[in-house]
Amino acid sequence: MNNLDLKVDLNGLILDNPVTVASGTFGFGREFEPYLDLNEIGAISVKGLTLEPRQGNEGVRIVETPMGMINSVGLQNPGVHHFIEHEIPYLRQFNTKIIANINGNTTQEYVRMAEILNSEDVDSIELNISCPNVKNGGLAFGTNPKVVEEVVKAVRNATDKHLIVKLTPNVTDIKEIAKIVEANGANCISLINTVTGMAIDIYQRKPILKRKSGGLSGPAVKPIAIKLVHDVYQAVSIPILGMGGIMTGEDAVEFMLAGADAIAIGTGNFVNPTAVIDVKKGIEKYLEYMEIKSVSKLKGYLNTVE
Amino acid sequence: MAFNGTVKILNTEQHDHENFSLSVAIPETVKPGQFFNFLATDSGMPLLRRPISVSGIEDNVITFTIKVVGKGTQYLANLKSGDEVALTGPLGNGFDLTTTKKRTLLIGGGIGVAPIKGLGEALRSMDIIVDSVIGFRENPILEAAFLKFSTQLTVVSEKNDTYKKGYVTQYLEQILDENEYDEIYACGPKVMLRAVTDMLNSRGKRAQLLMEEKMACGIGACLVCTCKLKDGEFGSKMVRMCKEGPMFYSDEVIFDE
Numbered sequence: 001m002n003n004l005d006l007k008v009d010l011n012g013l014i015l016d017n018p019v020t021v022a023s024g025t026f027g028f029g030r031e032f033e034p035y036l037d038l039n040e041i042g043a044i045s046v047k048g049l050t051l052e053p054r055q056g057n058e059g060v061r062i063v064e065t066p067m068g069m070i071n072s073v074g075l076q077n078p079g080v081h082h083f084i085e086h087e088i089p090y091l092r093q094f095n096t097k098i099i100a101n102i103n104g105n106t107t108q109e110y111v112r113m114a115e116i117l118n119s120e121d122v123d124s125i126e127l128n129i130s131c132p133n134v135k136n137g138g139l140a141f142g143t144n145p146k147v148v149e150e151v152v153k154a155v156r157n158a159t160d161k162h163l164i165v166k167l168t169p170n171v172t173d174i175k176e177i178a179k180i181v182e183a184n185g186a187n188c189i190s191l192i193n194t195v196t197g198m199a200i201d202i203y204q205r206k207p208i209l210k211r212k213s214g215g216l217s218g219p220a221v222k223p224i225a226i227k228l229v230h231d232v233y234q235a236v237s238i239p240i241l242g243m244g245g246i247m248t249g250e251d252a253v254e255f256m257l258a259g260a261d262a263i264a265i266g267t268g269n270f271v272n273p274t275a276v277i278d279v280k281k282g283i284e285k286y287l288e289y290m291e292i293k294s295v296s297k298l299k300g301y302l303n304t305v306e
Numbered sequence: 307m308a309f310n311g312t313v314k315i316l317n318t319e320q321h322d323h324e325n326f327s328l329s330v331a332i333p334e335t336v337k338p339g340q341f342f343n344f345l346a347t348d349s350g351m352p353l354l355r356r357p358i359s360v361s362g363i364e365d366n367v368i369t370f371t372i373k374v375v376g377k378g379t380q381y382l383a384n385l386k387s388g389d390e391v392a393l394t395g396p397l398g399n400g401f402d403l404t405t406t407k408k409r410t411l412l413i414g415g416g417i418g419v420a421p422i423k424g425l426g427e428a429l430r431s432m433d434i435i436v437d438s439v440i441g442f443r444e445n446p447i448l449e450a451a452f453l454k455f456s457t458q459l460t461v462v463s464e465k466n467d468t469y470k471k472g473y474v475t476q477y478l479e480q481i482l483d484e485n486e487y488d489e490i491y492a493c494g495p496k497v498m499l500r501a502v503t504d505m506l507n508s509r510g511k512r513a514q515l516l517m518e519e520k521m522a523c524g525i526g527a528c529l530v531c532t533c534k535l536k537d538g539e540f541g542s543k544m545v546r547m548c549k550e551g552p553m554f555y556s557d558e559v560i561f562d563e
Binding site: 032273 | 307308310345350351352353354355394520521522523524525526527528529530531532534539540542543544549562
């Protein structure tokens with residue numbers, strides 16, 4: 001069946017296909033060019049950016065766990081200006097949408113980055129208020145409803161760009177946060193960021209990571225992500241970019257049935273450098289098998305017959 | 307370019323209860339010191355690939371010598387010739403073989419002798435005189451291969467009295483006094499690399515160190531395997547073990563506590 005319609009509309013950000021890659025798992029695309037055609041990717045959310053370059057965390061940065069990994073990279077990145085000068089021109093060679101993932105220590109930093117990127121050639125800004133690996137900002141922003149309101153409102157006022165807000169799973173009521181994000185003008189919600197996790201070296205009797213805990217990702221978090229995507233789907237009407245442990249086309253379909261419009265591959269890119277292609281093929285195979293012509297039909301398409 | 311796919315295992319060889327080798331054919335040019343990222347599961351677990359250095363390069367046949375340290379390497383140890391394995395590579399910068407002209411010294415510790423063995427064979431085929439000093443906790447592995455290409459071979463063991471007793475660094479001073487080397491290469495545990503670096507620093511010399519760190523993607527995207535180097539915009543800089551490394555010069559590395 002060659003007439004499958006894979007286009008998805010994330011409230012103004014139109015993707016050729018619903019398979020995107022998650023921030024921090026794909027660099028700026030360069031490392032994957034030897035393995036796959038970057039034109040095949042719906043969108044690339046680039047490595048999390050900060051105003052100034054960041055060196056990242058010291059010491060061990062990864063612990064492998066059952067069907068997952070805990071990372072403590074700490075937003076190592078060359079800074080937003082380097083991104084604008086060197087990475088946007090590179091990424092623009094390809095037919096894929098560019099999502100600039102931004103991180104700050106203060107609301108003012110988020111605003112400043114949004115202002116800077118407003119006049120640059122990016123297709124969307126992803127507001128990361130959920131990074132667990134930095135001292136200030138990050139996760140602290142995403143767990144407090146009042147702070148979420150303040151930062152989303154401020155960034156919304158600072159840019160006309162398509163705005164995605166990335167949510168953390170580490171909250172009591174994600175619906176409340178999602179509603180605030182929607183009410184303050186975000187175009188789309190992405191979730192989940194990593195789940196906070198910790199591992200201990202039992203012989204040294206010490207946490208393996210210097211900062212004690214880090215962000216758990218991979219198939220281990222998938223059921224958590226599916227549940228939270230479904231919760232958010234029930235709470236808001238803006239589109240959802242779902243992610244968390246996607247390795248296969250079947251995983252991707254599961255996210256869309258839970259309520260996601262599009263999906264992102266994260267840790268899966270590490271295990272399989274051509275995961276994007278394989279997941280896309282898997283989605284197509286499912287659509288053909290189920291005789292569904294348009295991938296956008298999958299969003300929340302659960303069988304409700306008891 | 308790097309190969310990314312599935313290949314058949316041509317040969318396997320068990321060296322002792324925990325070390326083994328396997329060979330595959332790879333249609334790419336591979337340098338000593340480079341590595342491949344192996345999918346070490348058929349069930350999805352362990353999740354992450356295992357980075358393994360090459361220990362031998364003969365035309366397109368690449369050999370890996372591996373120590374079993376966990377579930378991933380145990381999976382690889384159980385593979386037999388004819389079985390398929392998925393891998394990506396060659397990855398990393400590898401050793402620089404152009405800096406040695408006449409005589410070179412190789413230093414290996416434990417399973418770190420594996421990439422050093424591949425390097426020694428390559429240097430010997432370039433008519434370089436190769437001396438080697440290799441150390442083990444108990445019994446040596448790949449000793450026959452080292453005997454073949456080394457002009458002087460020093461084998462050291464902490465526990466096996468058949469060999470010189472102790473650590474490689476105890477014999478290094480004397481070896482360096484006796485001969486003039488235009489390049490030195492080392493691979494082994496971090497403590498050994500650090501001791502080698504300290505000794506060479508005191509003599510105003512440096513070595514090419516093949517280092518390791520836990521990795522996820524192996525191709526430079528995830529930033530979990532870092533090596534801290536001197537200089538840079540932060541007074542130091544974090545570079546990727548898998549991409550800028552795994553070979554670094556001993557005088558540029560910052561060894562943390």
